[in-house]
Amino acid sequence: NGEPEAVSDTILVGEYGSLSGSEATFGQSTHDGILLAIDEINAAGGLKGKKLEVKTYDDQGKTQEAGTAVTRLITEDHVVAVLGEVASSLSIAGGRVSQNYNVPMISPSSTNAQVTEIGDMISRVCFIDSFQGYVVGKFAYDHLKARRVAVMFDQGQAYSTGLKDDFIREYTAIGGEIAGEPQAYTAGDQDFSAQLNAIAALQPDAVFLPGYYTDVATISIQARRAGITAPLLGGDGWDSSQLAQIAGESIEGSYYSNHYSHQDTSPAVQDFVKKYQAKYNKTPDGLAALGYDATKILFDAMERSPSLDGKDLAAAIAATKNFQGVTGLISMDENRNAIKPAVIVKMQGGIPTYVTTIYPKGTEPAPTEVPPVTPPTADTAAPVEPATAPH
Amino acid sequence: MALLEVQDLHVHYGAVHALQGISFTVEEGQVATLIGSNGAGKSTTLRTISGLVRPSSGSIRFDGQHIGAMAPHKIVRLGIAQSPEGRGVFANLTVHENLEIGAYTRNDRAEVARDRERVLHLFPRLRERLKQLSGTLSGGEQQMLAIARALLARPRLLLLDEPSLGLAPQIVKTIFQIIREINESGTTILLVEQNAHMALRAANQGYVLEVGKIVLADDAHKLSQSDEVRKAYLGIS
Amino acid sequence: MTTLVQTLIDGVALGSLYALIALGYTMVYGILRFINFAHSDIFMLGAWFSCTIAGLLGWAVGTPPTWAFIVVLLAAMAACGLLGFIIERLAYRPLRSAPRINVLITAIGVSLFLENFGQLPKIFGNTPTKMPALIPDIALGSFAGVRLSLVNLIVIVVAVVLMGALEWLIYGTKLGRAMRAVSYDTKTAALMGIDVDRVISITFVVGSALAAAAGFLQAAKIVAVQQPAHVSWVQLGLKAFVAAVIGGIGNVRGAMIGGVLLGLVEMLGGAYLSSELRVVYVFTMLILVLLLKPEGLLGKTTVEKV
Amino acid sequence: MSAALHVDNVSIAFGGLKAVSDFSLTLREGTLHGLIGPNGAGKTTVFNLLTGVYQADHGTISLGSQRMNGLKPNQIARAGMVRTFQNIRLFGDLTVLDNVRIACWSRTTTNTLAALFRTPAHMAEEAAIAERARELLDIFDLLPREREQAKNLPYGAQRRLEIARALAMDPKVLLLDEPAAGMNPQEKIALRGLIRKVREQFGLSVLLIEHDMGLVMDICERITVLDHGEVIADGEPSAVQRNPKVIEAYLGAPNEED
Amino acid sequence: MATLAERAKSLRPSASKMALDSVGPVVLAIGLTLLLHFVVGPAVGHSGTKILLDMGINIVLAVSLNMVNGFTGQFSIGHAGFMAIGGYTAGIVTYYGGYKLFGTTNPTGGFLGAGQWLFALSCIAGAVTSGFFGYLVGLPSLRLKGDYLALVTLGFGEIVCVLLTQSGAVVPASGIDAVPAWQLPYHVGGAVGFSPLPFYTNLFWVYLFVCITVLFAYRLKESNHGRALLSIREDEIAAEASGIAVTPIKVRAFAFSAAFAGVAGGLYFHLLGALPKPGELGFQKSFEIIIMVVLGGMGSVSGTILAAIVLTILPEVLREFSDYRMVVYALALVLMMLVRPQGLFGIREIWELGRERRKKARGSR
């Protein structure tokens, strides 16, 4: 079994992600964030004098590969914990392996509910889809006063379909109406006219695009060509400096929810952005920030944990409270999902500009108040099923 | 000097040693024939001359020039055309197009048109079928097409691999007649035949090939009189 | 009604693009009888080369001159043509006498290589890029709400022109006849004085150049050019191949008709039935056409004479 | 004598071309029957019609008392009419032995399940097939090469293998399409003997297409002549040979040397 | 000459030959399976075991595809589609069926316990379902030949993928009772994939099915039924003229091949415990399998096994290369094809090769 060995003077952490294949850009961002955090931790003396080291395997964005990579990390490299993946279906595959071997895994950015349902070894530092769906729905209804929203999602991505479902549920619960049938696309359609023509004909108040920025850039351009002038809405998958760079005018005035805004003036964020830019010479996106936070939370748990044994470490991670990360003040709920607010940003002059912060239901701070300590609460989102993981 | 000079030619197909050092010559303006039983290496010899098969050693000289290592299309341009065994007509092209491909290397359009008339005169059957896809021709018709096509290249040396295969007796006679005519109009011919009888009558020079070696070489008429040949290849005991 | 007309226009534009890509598949298949899987990557590279070349020439910012697009188009075609030549030379030619399935696997290898090599950080990287606006993004008049964008018009026109040129090349020239001869039997073609290797090289160069043209047009149209290893390239290539088969593989006009038909089916189905099943329409149409007319709409039945 | 094969008025056209029109023929039990005619006369097409490769536009084909019209090639082969091909069609990559063993398929009785479990009945049958195939190869002088790939055999041997493969199906009627093409005179003489021998040994009726008149006139008891898809003569070899229509269309003026 | 039936009577094999030929390999196979499970598995550790499992599943996939592509010469690009059908069927049986039987969706029982038998049954159910679809896909071969048939299989595979993405979310254990049983097969996870499936796959079952597949393929090939398939690959017209009912046999080959792909699907999905998103089971996965068949040598069972082994290990060895990994893999693939276009050992079985070489050496002397 993956017992940590105390003989060496480094502590090995595993990472698996898509460094090649269609989704390589996400894997790479996360990887950059993780490395930055590791550097910092080691510069500060590591864990009781021991350096942290990360072992990274590519999974090409494939489920089978993810399973193999995590198995190898745990059983051969004997890592104490695993970081990854971005795509929910891969986090599920890797998570099931981790759970099986009792090695804790933190997913930086998989937002699908099923990920942490796997079992007590699995946690995440991002919010989950149902919350994000709620955030965007509430924002559309309350702030934009949009009453009819059209939806267009990537049917091949668990992230996209999940967020679509959660958005529809939350938005209609508030009283909004979905215009027409949700339109689906697959990665194979670079030409989205069929879907966009249909949406244009509906004349919705806004269009929700729960996809990755890689697709959203071109969808927004084609949407404008198809005569859609309503604002576009999206989730954290939009977060990349490239979105504005490519889509330009077309994306102006659109909104998306995110884990953080790199414009946030808080020291935690500014410090991170500065270091990241120094190291990689580019602006960090949300995935980099989450990779960074996941690593920091793991380290924090290691320091608190009585041992690096899987059970102890997982318990320590689950007990994370009010951890000041780049992506906000993070606490784990009893299902090991991070509870934290989301920000809504607006594309203005090519820059995602902070608009508002939306808190989990029931945790909203008093108006005008800067968020105090966010108390963990059970009432986050959809009822979460008890874990049905094997032992 | 001989138009074609083959010296100590060896050819291998993988482990099969198909030609084991054959030497022969074809004089300009003559008809030479290679006869021999199945698998003796006759077709291999022709394929090697045309450049389709690489010799392992030995030399082939055409008009004094070494062609042993040349690409097939260059050899054709030097003036060697072949009507291959098994015909090799382009099944998805029409008879007409097949003939045009035959004249691929030539740019003298008027002359080509005249030559085409000539071969269609030789093979009236083909004229009836000009528009037909050649893959649907009968076996004999395909054979005619293959010969006609080779003629359109207006070669100096024409290689014929079993031109009488599968032809009706009357056509066989015609074919040999045509071979003589072509030869008289100045084309040198190297003829490979199972029908040794006809071949030796049409040829000036004959070579007998057996399992990769030339075992007899002589004036064609003399060969046809020799006992060995009469027994083995003419079926006369 | 407006939506219908709009969808038809978009369908034809999409279909023209499929047709352009389909031509390369059809040509290679016609001659070497294998599906050149690397073709979709040449298409992808056509798009990336276009972006890169336009960037190098300083047209990524500001308003480039009107003729810029011709320069970039031709440059991308030349670059991809050269690449097609090299690939054929190194990866396919050594397998000339091997069974064609091996060539198919090699093509998959080449395809994987191009994608993953292109994706390396030092090459094109793994994020999308932006195609400089060489063709202004304007709508050519909008009639009763129906728009025909300049890009789409250019796509259609370029496709038709290139197709006509290709048709002439294959059926009207000596080279074309040689191509068809090579497609039937390379050995005998060589005996006719045809330089088989050269003909095959030319086929690849022409096919790749056409794919590059398609890549350029696609980039101009979608602006956001996906990273080299993105699945959408392969998916698009596959659909284009399907178009070639529907029209009758090996047939230039068939590729055009197949492409347009496929574009229309995808767009109409996507707009009116369900957008979730776009791929299903494509392949259902393929299966139906094959079952009803196995050789494709314009394909000729080739009987094998026994 | 009864008829092994009875063909009545069959025709087929390709596009406008009438390849075979109103072709009739009776192949008597146990005879060697020649089918000759100029190139493109429609001889191979007749074989294709008989074996179900093409379906006749009209007319009937009966093997013994059984109607063959509308049957698939494999059903016709099973019914007892088998052929060889003008352009040899062997299973090139397979061994000589396998080529013959495959042809025994239609005569076997054990099913796939038996093959997977290797039941005694199946193994006995396999052994029987192998034994039978080897006997056939022996007759055709191919036994020493049983393990070679068929495509590597010399031409003449390939022709013999095709006949051996056909015989493995226990045919009643054997159709040979130019079996002597590409053979030298010596081999042709051997082939003559071989055809006669298998006819006796297997009780066959043979329909033979061949352009070598020496061979045809020597071994055929009866000859049908085809030209432009139509029968122009039918009868004893000597009569056919003298028939002016046949001479005109096919044989040409008598050969000086013969 | 005596008829076959008459001959067969006198050629009944002896009991010892039967034991050696018919029963022997089966005993050997079970022995090997147990050896792997109890000795080799623990010896190579977890990640070694994972690779052995992947290898076994790839062998089943490649050998089964070989029945269509290699033996019969039909070109199928839809193998992953059959794998998906089999896997989803098996998943439905173990997940929902497991709940109905045992009241839990977790693995039940130990080695050869109740859960494992359910799992074996689920693989067989997967085989039956995908075999049925294989039969359907084989039917167009009535009209289509060669590459056209290949395209139909490709289309089939892609359609399966898209339709599976349309399915509903998996019903968690606590909610299964509330959903009518007939609706459950619809809830297989959509784009997320079918998860969490119980982990049942182990060396014993994988290699048991490997042995079954290999014995099946090899015995088929060595019988008159298999030779009939080979003859279709060589020359359809001649095969038909040799009395072989070409179409039904082709359809049957498709069905067999699909059935084993279905088994592989079941094994594969219960190894991951999560089903890959359907998008991963498209033609690219099919090509991975085709590559194994071609590299192994079309029609060579032993060659295919070897190729499956090589191509499972290769990406594992390359895993360290991170972003250069696929570049190296692609180059390796091209090189392998250039160096060994005829497959690792040509189209014959490996042991036939030595015999041939010996003979050639003798012949050329």
Ligand SMILES: Nc1ncnc2c1ncn2[C@@H]1O[C@H](COP(=O)(O)OP(=O)(O)OP(=O)(O)O)[C@@H](O)[C@H]1O
């Ligand atoms: N491609 C090949 N691979 C392996 N062996 C070959 C190949 N082609 C020919 N051979 C062998 O080479 C030898 C000579 O063959 P070739 O075709 O030259 O004979 P041939 O004299 O033309 O006979 P035929 O009268 O049958 O046409 C034969 O033993 C033949 O089996």
Ligand SMILES: Nc1ncnc2c1ncn2[C@@H]1O[C@H](COP(=O)(O)OP(=O)(O)OP(=O)(O)O)[C@@H](O)[C@H]1O
């Ligand atoms: N499938 C087909 N399509 C079109 N024409 C055909 C087809 N099959 C045969 N033909 C034509 O029918 C005629 C008869 O052909 P067939 O092959 O029967 O001749 P044959 O008597 O066997 O001649 P040969 O002695 O040259 O083999 C030929 O003119 C041929 O072109």
Ligand SMILES: [Mg+2]
């Ligand atoms: Mg020869």
Ligand SMILES: [Mg+2]
């Ligand atoms: Mg014929």
